[in-house]
Amino acid sequence: MAPAVAGGSSRGAGCKCGFQVCVCSGSAAVASAGSSLEVERAMAVTPVEGQAAPVDGESWVGVELGPDGVETDESGAGVDDRPVFKTEKIKGVLLHPYRVLIFVRLIAFTLFVIWRISHKNPDTMWLWVTSICGEFWFGFSWLLDQLPKLNPINRIPDLAVLRQRFDRADGTSTLPGLDIFVTTADPIKEPILSTANSVLSILAADYPVDRNTCYISDDSGMLMTYEAMAESAKFATLWVPFCRKHGIEPRGPESYFELKSHPYMGRAHDEFVNDRRRVRKEYDDFKAKINSLETDIQQRNDLHNAAVPQNGDGIPRPTWMADGVQWQGTWVEPSANHRKGDHAGIVLVLIDHPSHDRLPGAPASADNALDFSGVDTRLPMLVYMSREKRPGHNHQKKAGAMNALTRASALLSNAPFILNLDCDHYINNSQALRAGICFMVGRDSDTVAFVQFPQRFEGVDPTDLYANHNRIFFDGTLRALDGMQGPIYVGTGCLFRRITVYGFDPPRINVGGPCFPALGGLFAKTKYEKPSMEMTMARANQAVVPAMAKGKHGFLPLPKKTYGKSDKFVDTIPRASHPSPYAAEGIRVVDSGAETLAEAVKVTGSAFEQKTGWGSELGWVYDTVTEDVVTGYRMHIKGWRSRYCSIYPHAFIGTAPINLTERLFQVLRWSTGSLEIFFSKNNPLFGSTYLHPLQRVAYINITTYPFTAIFLIFYTTVPALSFVTGHFIVQRPTTMFYVYLGIVLATLLIIAVLEVKWAGVTVFEWFRNGQFWMTASCSAYLAAVCQVLTKVIFRRDISFKLTSKLPAGDEKKDPYADLYVVRWTPLMITPIIIIFVNIIGSAVAFAKVLDGEWTHWLKVAGGVFFNFWVLFHLYPFAKGLLGKHGKTPVVVLVWWAFTFVITAVLYINIPHIHGGGGKHSVGHGMHHGKKFDGYYLWP
Numbered sequence: 001m002a003p004a005v006a007g008g009s010s011r012g013a014g015c016k017c018g019f020q021v022c023v024c025s026g027s028a029a030v031a032s033a034g035s036s037l038e039v040e041r042a043m044a045v046t047p048v049e050g051q052a053a054p055v056d057g058e059s060w061v062g063v064e065l066g067p068d069g070v071e072t073d074e075s076g077a078g079v080d081d082r083p084v085f086k087t088e089k090i091k092g093v094l095l096h097p098y099r100v101l102i103f104v105r106l107i108a109f110t111l112f113v114i115w116r117i118s119h120k121n122p123d124t125m126w127l128w129v130t131s132i133c134g135e136f137w138f139g140f141s142w143l144l145d146q147l148p149k150l151n152p153i154n155r156i157p158d159l160a161v162l163r164q165r166f167d168r169a170d171g172t173s174t175l176p177g178l179d180i181f182v183t184t185a186d187p188i189k190e191p192i193l194s195t196a197n198s199v200l201s202i203l204a205a206d207y208p209v210d211r212n213t214c215y216i217s218d219d220s221g222m223l224m225t226y227e228a229m230a231e232s233a234k235f236a237t238l239w240v241p242f243c244r245k246h247g248i249e250p251r252g253p254e255s256y257f258e259l260k261s262h263p264y265m266g267r268a269h270d271e272f273v274n275d276r277r278r279v280r281k282e283y284d285d286f287k288a289k290i291n292s293l294e295t296d297i298q299q300r301n302d303l304h305n306a307a308v309p310q311n312g313d314g315i316p317r318p319t320w321m322a323d324g325v326q327w328q329g330t331w332v333e334p335s336a337n338h339r340k341g342d343h344a345g346i347v348l349v350l351i352d353h354p355s356h357d358r359l360p361g362a363p364a365s366a367d368n369a370l371d372f373s374g375v376d377t378r379l380p381m382l383v384y385m386s387r388e389k390r391p392g393h394n395h396q397k398k399a400g401a402m403n404a405l406t407r408a409s410a411l412l413s414n415a416p417f418i419l420n421l422d423c424d425h426y427i428n429n430s431q432a433l434r435a436g437i438c439f440m441v442g443r444d445s446d447t448v449a450f451v452q453f454p455q456r457f458e459g460v461d462p463t464d465l466y467a468n469h470n471r472i473f474f475d476g477t478l479r480a481l482d483g484m485q486g487p488i489y490v491g492t493g494c495l496f497r498r499i500t501v502y503g504f505d506p507p508r509i510n511v512g513g514p515c516f517p518a519l520g521g522l523f524a525k526t527k528y529e530k531p532s533m534e535m536t537m538a539r540a541n542q543a544v545v546p547a548m549a550k551g552k553h554g555f556l557p558l559p560k561k562t563y564g565k566s567d568k569f570v571d572t573i574p575r576a577s578h579p580s581p582y583a584a585e586g587i588r589v590v591d592s593g594a595e596t597l598a599e600a601v602k603v604t605g606s607a608f609e610q611k612t613g614w615g616s617e618l619g620w621v622y623d624t625v626t627e628d629v630v631t632g633y634r635m636h637i638k639g640w641r642s643r644y645c646s647i648y649p650h651a652f653i654g655t656a657p658i659n660l661t662e663r664l665f666q667v668l669r670w671s672t673g674s675l676e677i678f679f680s681k682n683n684p685l686f687g688s689t690y691l692h693p694l695q696r697v698a699y700i701n702i703t704t705y706p707f708t709a710i711f712l713i714f715y716t717t718v719p720a721l722s723f724v725t726g727h728f729i730v731q732r733p734t735t736m737f738y739v740y741l742g743i744v745l746a747t748l749l750i751i752a753v754l755e756v757k758w759a760g761v762t763v764f765e766w767f768r769n770g771q772f773w774m775t776a777s778c779s780a781y782l783a784a785v786c787q788v789l790t791k792v793i794f795r796r797d798i799s800f801k802l803t804s805k806l807p808a809g810d811e812k813k814d815p816y817a818d819l820y821v822v823r824w825t826p827l828m829i830t831p832i833i834i835i836f837v838n839i840i841g842s843a844v845a846f847a848k849v850l851d852g853e854w855t856h857w858l859k860v861a862g863g864v865f866f867n868f869w870v871l872f873h874l875y876p877f878a879k880g881l882l883g884k885h886g887k888t889p890v891v892v893l894v895w896w897a898f899t900f901v902i903t904a905v906l907y908i909n910i911p912h913i914h915g916g917g918g919k920h921s922v923g924h925g926m927h928h929g930k931k932f933d934g935y936y937l938w939p
């Protein structure tokens, strides 16, 4: 097979797990991955104290800060010089061989291609030409994937230092404000209980409550979502103080109560057990309420609407809120102005701004069973929002929701930082928010646009059949990019700097990675300016940042009209980088009065963005099926940097589609989105020179990887067909050919082993990554290439559906039932063809040897081995295709063996194929009876 390939670690191909247990025990890891989540949670009792990400500690060594490495705090004054995060690089014993091998492989590969070009195959020129093109592409894409990994960096937040610098003795804190956006689009397809859990985990996270606001955006506009959030707000008054009192981890109740053991903080064990029993009972009630919401709302409506005639009379039957008011959004019985895609905007405050001072709870009493005396009972602000939807408007999916959230939140809380979580992701580590903030307030951090966390998933089958955990991508590629300009933005679990979202330039440019300042300086503009005195003073005084309009690389706001017609909103922009929502002690500069709420509804209106810069110059980027990568790209080309934050226990955990069809569709969407960027004005080849050179390479990689499909289809079919046709890619290999090939393959493996070592993943995951890479290439990537080319040529739009978070099988009996549900999609056609071609190819070869037609069985074995290599990669796919039968792996093998035997028997026994006049005697390469000396290239 194309020697350059090892399963690219692009986003689509890959696996996303990340369990400490895997990392420590190395080998037996994967089998226990499912249950290791339990272990992990049990270990989560003690909140992390700057605990390292789950990488192999032996592989990394601290980077020493130079004399300039003194930190300044948010006021710019060098108050405390201890850094809020530590930086590590890979130990020399790993790093040097790693880099040398990459170089060696590059040379060997070049020599290999030169050999191939100079050894023409006159028999079948088309094979020769196409295969060389393929090899060239594989080598090139390997390089694109490998080069940005030359300088991996590991950063570890130091929460103890953060605490000392920002938290005061009286329990208040000067940490910067943080707005958290949760996006949801359907209370059924995205189970509402899971969304409620995410919100509860956010409300209970460890962050100064008066500086933290949670926004839930509901693109369905349904009352059910709103009421589930109202219930959550109610339950939070118990859940949150309970978490604080006993140091509960994780703080999503569902995952907490699922734990087999319930460790506790502090000494009051009996009290803890009693409290937990109480809360558990309340949680069960809460769950029951959430689960009956649909019928409750229905019943309430029936009661209210009893007077209205029942059948098809065209009289609208409204949906009623609990307080007897008509719901503004989507009605249960949809009518004009009240259906999905056609309803008014809604902004409702469920929990208002908390007080600035602590609010200790009451001791246990008759109507209050839990003793919360001494526990702060304040809750962060919680806002429900559903933007206006109108027919004929393109609402731009998640990107549109995020932009609406950005504007509404500016009016209500205007925090300088924004964290986005998809509705199925909850906070698994209560310190996650603080950990992310470390990278925003540390040394040089004012040029950091966003902090991307790895995406971790639960509910993935223990062997991670379709590489859902994507660990090679997260722990390898994204971490490595931290050593360049920073990780690519890949969606949920990302913390943003608000002014970056507003399209501002960074205060200065310093994109050269610590290891390649020279290289960075050579190709990229690495102008370094110390923050001006004015800016420093402004921050120190906690006043409006006056430097915003200044300087080429100072904050450069876009023209006012770019932001839309809301003076109130535009007025918030100068304070957008202000760390505190308080002007003077205790006086909030933002309010949630009726006027502000009305303005918030206005700025989320569907016409608001017309003739503004939203979706192009600022905010999340529009007109693409994946808004994430391109939004981050537009920040990087301005010279902003990003950071990767991988903490342990995992910061956030979500759900992943373990069903083959769902997974293929997800990857189809991602790869289509990637190609769209390539064919747009955001093609990374033309991005500004502020882009770090190797960062550019990484972007070229992530916007071109689906093209691999074209070449891989060739390489997974033609060699197998060679056994039938007798035309081979390489006719007479020489010793040097084998030497080059050997080096190319050996270095591939050693590089992988080193990479797996520093990334802290397992070799098994590396194989899974490769397997899914091939499956995706033959199906989703190929479809993506076709789709995008159609879009580019015929200007046809591409539509996509939500990734399902609903388990399709019976969850009670088997948590992974969804894995075995087969839903047919045309995406499956190519991998099926490839499987058959490879089985048939090797069967024919086998038959030819048996038959005495070919005598060099050893040479044939090489080719057959390659066919098996392809089959090995497509094995998970075949397993999934068999559905329930695939549960027994033998079935796959039996199915394959059966096809093999049938083909071989048929070949030997049917003279029509076997004898002269068959296909294989047509070419000049090999004739019946002629000694087999053509040899298929790839062992």
Ligand SMILES: O=c1ccn([C@@H]2O[C@H](COP(=O)(O)OP(=O)(O)O[C@H]3O[C@H](CO)[C@@H](O)[C@H](O)[C@H]3O)[C@@H](O)[C@H]2O)c(=O)[nH]1
Pocket: 183, 184, 185, 186, 190, 217, 219, 396, 397, 398, 401, 421, 422, 423, 424, 490, 491, 492, 625, 626, 627, 628, 666, 669, 670, 801, 802, 803, 804
């Ligand atoms: O009209 C819409 C459609 C989607 N969403 C939300 O967008 C998020 C992501 O959608 P999902 O279908 O779950 O996509 P995934 O493939 O699971 O998500 C990954 O890929 C997306 C880009 O394709 C990123 O936006 C996500 O953050 C990333 O986790 C979910 O919270 C949705 O509720 C909306 O708010 N409005």
Ligand SMILES: [Mn+2]
Pocket: 422, 424, 655, 803
């Ligand atoms: Mn999702």
